[in-house]
Amino acid sequence: MSDSEFTYSEPASLAGLHTGEKMILNVGPSHPATHGVLRLKLELDGDMVLRVDPIVGQLHRGQEKLAENMTYNQFIPFTDRLDYLAPMANNIAFSQCVEKLAGIDVTPRCKAIRVICAELSRISSHLVGLAAYGMDAGSWTVFMYCYTQREKVMTLFEELTGARLTNSYSRIGGLFRDMPECWLGNVNAFLNQFLPALDEIDALITRNKIFIDRAAGIGIVDAKTAMQWGLTGANLRASGVASDLRKDVPYLGYEDYDFDIPIGVHGDCYDRWLVRIEEMRQSARIIRQAIEKMPDGPVNVSDPKITLPKKDGVLRDMEDLINNFVLVTQGPYIPEGEAYFEADNPKGALGFYIVSKGGGVPYRVKIRAPSFVSLSAMQELLPGHHMSDVAIILGSFDFVLGECDR
Amino acid sequence: MNSEKFKAEMGFLKPRKSVDGIAAFDCRREDLLKAAKLLRDDFEFQALSDIASIDMGVEAGESRFGAVYHFYSHTKKYYIRLVCMCESSSEPELPSLCSVYKGADWLEREAYDLMGISFEGHPRLKRILMWDSYPWHPLRKDFPLAGREAPLPPSFEEGYKGVEIKPAPEEGGPFHSPSCGHKFSPEREPRSVDGACERVDNI
Numbered sequence: 001m002s003d004s005e006f007t008y009s010e011p012a013s014l015a016g017l018h019t020g021e022k023m024i025l026n027v028g029p030s031h032p033a034t035h036g037v038l039r040l041k042l043e044l045d046g047d048m049v050l051r052v053d054p055i056v057g058q059l060h061r062g063q064e065k066l067a068e069n070m071t072y073n074q075f076i077p078f079t080d081r082l083d084y085l086a087p088m089a090n091n092i093a094f095s096q097c098v099e100k101l102a103g104i105d106v107t108p109r110c111k112a113i114r115v116i117c118a119e120l121s122r123i124s125s126h127l128v129g130l131a132a133y134g135m136d137a138g139s140w141t142v143f144m145y146c147y148t149q150r151e152k153v154m155t156l157f158e159e160l161t162g163a164r165l166t167n168s169y170s171r172i173g174g175l176f177r178d179m180p181e182c183w184l185g186n187v188n189a190f191l192n193q194f195l196p197a198l199d200e201i202d203a204l205i206t207r208n209k210i211f212i213d214r215a216a217g218i219g220i221v222d223a224k225t226a227m228q229w230g231l232t233g234a235n236l237r238a239s240g241v242a243s244d245l246r247k248d249v250p251y252l253g254y255e256d257y258d259f260d261i262p263i264g265v266h267g268d269c270y271d272r273w274l275v276r277i278e279e280m281r282q283s284a285r286i287i288r289q290a291i292e293k294m295p296d297g298p299v300n301v302s303d304p305k306i307t308l309p310k311k312d313g314v315l316r317d318m319e320d321l322i323n324n325f326v327l328v329t330q331g332p333y334i335p336e337g338e339a340y341f342e343a344d345n346p347k348g349a350l351g352f353y354i355v356s357k358g359g360g361v362p363y364r365v366k367i368r369a370p371s372f373v374s375l376s377a378m379q380e381l382l383p384g385h386h387m388s389d390v391a392i393i394l395g396s397f398d399f400v401l402g403e404c405d406r
Numbered sequence: 407m408n409s410e411k412f413k414a415e416m417g418f419l420k421p422r423k424s425v426d427g428i429a430a431f432d433c434r435r436e437d438l439l440k441a442a443k444l445l446r447d448d449f450e451f452q453a454l455s456d457i458a459s460i461d462m463g464v465e466a467g468e469s470r471f472g473a474v475y476h477f478y479s480h481t482k483k484y485y486i487r488l489v490c491m492c493e494s495s496s497e498p499e500l501p502s503l504c505s506v507y508k509g510a511d512w513l514e515r516e517a518y519d520l521m522g523i524s525f526e527g528h529p530r531l532k533r534i535l536m537w538d539s540y541p542w543h544p545l546r547k548d549f550p551l552a553g554r555e556a557p558l559p560p561s562f563e564e565g566y567k568g569v570e571i572k573p574a575p576e577e578g579g580p581f582h583s584p585s586c587g588h589k590f591s592p593e594r595e596p597r598s599v600d601g602a603c604e605r606v607d608n609i
Contacts, residue, residue, distance in 0.1 A: 057535035064520070065544055069551050100426050227452040227480060230509030241480055248483040339426035340476050340487065342455065353458040353474060366458035366474075376512035405535060 022050065027390070029058050035132055035394065036401030038375070044387060052382040052390075054375050059405035067365035071331025072098050072172050075365070080166040082367065083403040085128045086121035086346045088157065091170035093343035096251055097352035098172050101339035102332075104306060108295040110174050111253045115290045116187065117160070117169060118252070118343075119283040123194070124153040125346035126234075126276045129398035133273065134205055136395035137214045145201050152190050159183055172332045173307040174300030184291050191284050198284075202277055215269040219381055219393035222267055229377035232370050233348030235397055238275045239267035245344035257286045269396035276398070305333045331360020347371050347400060367406055371399035415444055422489060428476070430487040435500060438490050442475075442506045451477035451486060454507035457514060459521035461547045462491075471498035471523050492523060502528035520545040 028039035037058035043051040063082070067075045079094045080087035092114045099106060106114075127146040134142030154164045160183055161167040161176065169176050205211050221231070226239040236243055244261045246254040262278035264271030300307040304323040313320035336358045342351040348370025355364040374397045382390055419431035419441060433441050445451040455476040462470050472491035478484075492498035502525035503510040514525040515534040522543030525531055533540060540556055542549055 057537070060535040062544060065549075065551060103425070224452075225508075228508045230453050230455065230507070230513075232453075236480075243480040249485075335425075337423075337425035338430075338474070340428055340456070340485065341426070342478075349455070351456050351476070353456060353476070355460065364458070364460055366456065368456040368458075368476075372512060372516075373509060376509065379511070380508070 021045065025387075029055075032135075035399065036404075038394075038401055038404075040378075040390070042382075042387070042390070047386050047388070049382050049385050049387060049390060052379060054378050056372070056375060056401070056404050059401050061406065063406045064365055064367060067362055069361070071360040072334060072362060073331060075362075076170060077166065077168045080168055081402055082369065082406065083125070083345060083347055083350070083371070083400045084165065085400055086125035087165065088117040088161075088167050088169055089121040089125075089343065089345045090350060091168060092118050092252075093341065093345060093350045094352055095170040095172055096343060097339055097341035097354055098332075098334060100341050101337055101354055101356055102172075102306070102334045104173050104301055104303070106174060106301060107298055108253070109178075109297045110299045112290045112294050113175060113179060113299065114170065115252050115254065115257070116287050117157075118345075119286045119290075120153055120156060120187070122283045122346045123280050124150050124157075126280050126398075127153070129346070129395075130201070130273065130276055133392075133395035133398065134211075136391040137205075137211050139205055139208070139211065142201060142205050145197065145204065149194055149197055149201075152194070156183070156187060156190060159186065171300070171307065172334075173303065174298075178299050184294060187287060188291055191287060195281070195284055198277070198280055206274070206277065212270060214389075214392055215273060215396065217266070217268050217270075218385065218389050219269045219396060220267050221377070221381060225380070226267065226377075229380070230373045231348065231377060232342075232373070233344060233346070234275045234279060235272060235348060235374055237261060238264035238272040240264055245342055245349055249342070251341075251343065254286075257289050259286050269392050272396040272398075307332075333360060334358070334362075342368065345370065347398060347403065348374065350403075367403075369403040369406060371401070371404040372406075374399045375404055412449065415448060416441065419488070422487075424487070428485045428487050430489065433488045433490045435490055435493055438475075438488070439501045439503065439506070441488060442477075442503050445477050445486065446506055449479070449486075450481045451479045453478045453480060454503060454509050454513070455485065457503075457510065457517055459517035459523055459545065461521060461545065463547045466495075468493065468495050470495040471521060473500055473517055473523060475503075498523045499526055500524075501526050502531075504528050519543070522546065 023044045025042045025044055026039060027042060029037040039055040039058070041053040041055060042049055061081070063078050066078060076091050076094060079090040082090045127150040131143040131146035131150075134146070157167055158164045159180060161169040221239045223239045223241050226236050227241065231239070240263055242261050242263050245251075247261060259282045262275045262282065264275050305327070308327055309320040309323050314324045334356045336356055338353070338355045340351060340353045342349040349368070350370055351368030353366040353368070354362050357363045378394070382393060385393065418437050419433055422430040422432045424430035455478045458474040460472050460474055462472070464470065469491040472489060475488040475490065477486050477488070490500060492500055500523055502514055504514065505527065511528070512534060514528050515531060517523050518525060518531050519533040519535055520543060532538060536544070542554055542556060544553070
């Protein structure tokens with residue numbers, strides 16, 4: 001196979017270990033270690049990775065093209081299918097971007113509910129990420145412990161939205177509906193049992209010698225490289241950069257919550273594990289504060305051009321009926337302009353760049369997928385590692401192919 | 407942003423209207439690489455967040471295609487937006503930022519794949535989301551939502567002699583599988599034809 005078949009052209013230098021006999025190995029597209037339909041084309045010298053070419057796009061659905069042909073609210077279910085392990089966080093990021101473009105300020109109650117949803121998504125997404133990561137390192141038990149907890153988050157989402165996986169809960173200018181009664185109590189009850197369970201997961205594996213041997217010192221990314229490749233979220237923080245969009249470019253009123261940003265020291269796979277574990281504790285802290293000061297009031301902004309009128313009004317009032325009809329058929333009116341918004345999602349900064357020419361259908365939607373960016377960095381990170389470390393490194397970066405391929 | 411220093415060094419950028427609070431500038435094609443280097447070295451924009459390719463439509467004439475760059479400063483905590491339009495609509499081309507930001511690699515490949523903008527100086531510009539032999543650039547405004555017929559991707563085992571290779575059912579996606587016995591999608595799904603959405607605006 002010629003050089004030109006690999007997209008990243010600098011092979012790892014093996015300092016004399018090079019035997020000259022190379023092998024091309026395809027991993028995936030359907031392989032348990034690739035966490036989705038990712039195909040890795042590896043050039044190996046013995047057990048050592050010389051070059052790697054991640055081949056993505058198997059899950060490409062053309063979401064950006066689809067978005068140009070539907071109203072803003074119609075696109076929200078599509079955002080569920082981006083990072084399908086944290087659908088609620090994607091809904092919220094998209095709505096936030098459209099609201100930024102239209103200059104809509106959502107109600108305090110809506111903000112607080114969105115914060116709870118985003119942080120529960122972070123917990124659920126990190127649980128899956130750590131479960132799969134633990135399994136890559138050979139620990140089946142952690143997988144079961146994490147999934148038990150994740151199941152409980154899914155039940156909470158089901159109570160709130162009616163759906164377990166594809167929630168589509170957020171709307172432009174508000175939410176699909178207010179919380180059911182007692183839901184906050186259920187969230188609080190979940191947290192009460194989750195934090196001890198998280199300590200248990202932590203105790204199971206974090207000090208496990210086998211796990212430390214496999215993860216520590218592997219896949220080191222220094223801060224400069226991480227920023228150069230555009231890594232964000234927990235992957236960047238594990239490299240020692242205290243950059244969290246929730247604190248730095250606050251949205252949804254995150255500036256009013258008290259929480260810490262965990263950062264790593266070495267930027268290796270072990271640090272990425274530690275950062276995620278601690279992030280879940282901080283998320284629990286944020287949710288507790290949001291529950292405590294949950295404001296009363298409506299969840300939707302009262303602008304008939306943006307949010308649907310109440311159903312009883314639609315049945316009785318001509319004007320509400322017209323507004324309802326126009327909003328459903330033409331979409332919320334978004335003025336002309338362009339906006340870029342990044343939310344600190346579990347996988348990293350999920351960005352939307354939306355261009356509007358006025359009206360209810362976007363002119364262009366660009367999705368900045370954190371998993372896509374993390375995967376592009378694999379070209380530099382994997383070479384020089386053993387084949388057996390590849391699964392650990394992929395697991396530690398916690399990407400999702402639905403988001404990468406869009 | 408230190409505006410005095412910024413004006414002195416980046417005076418060649420033209421301010422652009424921004425509704426979302428991000429400082430936005432129009433950048434000429436020949437200044438883009440210089441601007442990116444200055445942003446990284448002098449203004450602490452350590453990361454290239456995103457490259458969004460954009461098609462302003464056939465009516466925009468020669469400056470139809472372009473790219474919107476968002477840079478983020480992890481130390482100063484703000485973004486900057488540069489918009490750079492291509493000079494030709496038949497062969498849209500922009501300088502590559504791969505030498506300044508490593509993260510530009512895949513973002514530029516994506517813009518090339520979906521919008522057909524080629525990036526001069528990119529080490530290996532090839533398709534990323536679509537398969538290599540795919541002939542179209544689907545995010546262009548003149549590409550219909552329903553898709554266009556395209557040859558099936560060659561199996562990656564091609565080249566082995568004496569091995570009989572059959573394409574997997576639905577290989578290449580449902581929009582491109584006339585060989586699988588389905589109707590081509592516009593007939594199957596009339597709503598997917600371009601312009602179906604315009605009906606909505608004319609009510």
